[in-house]
Amino acid sequence: MSETPENSRVLLVTGAASGIGAAIAQLAVARGHRVMLTDVNEQAVQARVSSLGSRAAGCVLDIRDPAAWVKAFEAAEAAFGAVDVLVNNAGITHTGHATDLSPQQHRDIVEVNLLGTITGTCTAIERMTAKGHGHIITVCSMTAFLPLPGYATYCGSKYGMRAFHHSVALEERDGPLDFTIIHPPSTRTDMLEQEMADPACAISFAEKSYAPEEIAKTVVDAIASKPVEVVFPPLGGRVQRIAGVFPRLMRWVIPLAEARGRRHRERLMAKTGAHQPDTAQPSDRSTV
């Protein structure tokens, strides 16, 4: 579905050099939007831009750096005009149990996923409010609902990200901005490859994984529909969301899911040595 020129928006996407962010940028450009792709990896983001044509531009942005956020907004404005939509997508993980991570690795996860997103969201609120409109879309995670072994600090960062996102949306409820948060499950990107390499992350392979293009479609669709919150998949996402509220139940369920994930991961590794999990249907998602 192509946007009419009137519906064409200017997007700033973080972490757009690979995975979900790259898929978001590609689909948004294909639909007629103009996209400033940003990433901490400047070379990789410029390589992406070169394949996307004149509706795409790129610049370096480490989301931990407040000054770099201002420069990225200025670069987008210079290339395409005021930013209509910020997609907070950049994120990292370090795999392993909490006690296996160094203090620096714990800090990295929080500084990128949580503090980086907070910095960008506040920058966007200020600039977009001054323009009288704007939409902030945050790519979070189902781990914002469900604490998982192998992901302690990552889960903590995503819990915090969701709490921040909704709190700030409430603070801004009388302002001109829209806020959407989207929670992907396991998605076949470099991040999942990183998790595949560590048996501590076996639980990520307990359920079907998604292609980044499927997550990208939800994000780009959200530009027009502006849902408040989206979970994947509709049933599984809702069950996980509810299960996260009951820690005693989780003590019973999670080891079973982890054992299933371990078996599935071993099968995947035996197949090719690479990650080729099941596929899921694009419609397999839910707005909550």
Ligand SMILES: NC(=O)c1ccc[n+]([C@@H]2O[C@H](COP(=O)([O-])OP(=O)(O)OC[C@H]3O[C@@H](n4cnc5c(N)ncnc54)[C@H](O)[C@@H]3O)[C@@H](O)[C@H]2O)c1
């Ligand atoms: N892949 C999954 O299974 C999965 C599941 C749920 C949520 N997510 C979330 O989706 C988002 C995208 O993840 P992905 O799977 O595409 O990962 P990815 O590793 O493929 O891509 C992440 C991108 O972010 C960039 N990045 C890293 N640190 C950065 C920083 N400080 N500033 C700017 N850019 C930075 C990387 O260079 C990379 O291009 C993340 O927020 C992740 O937490 C991923």
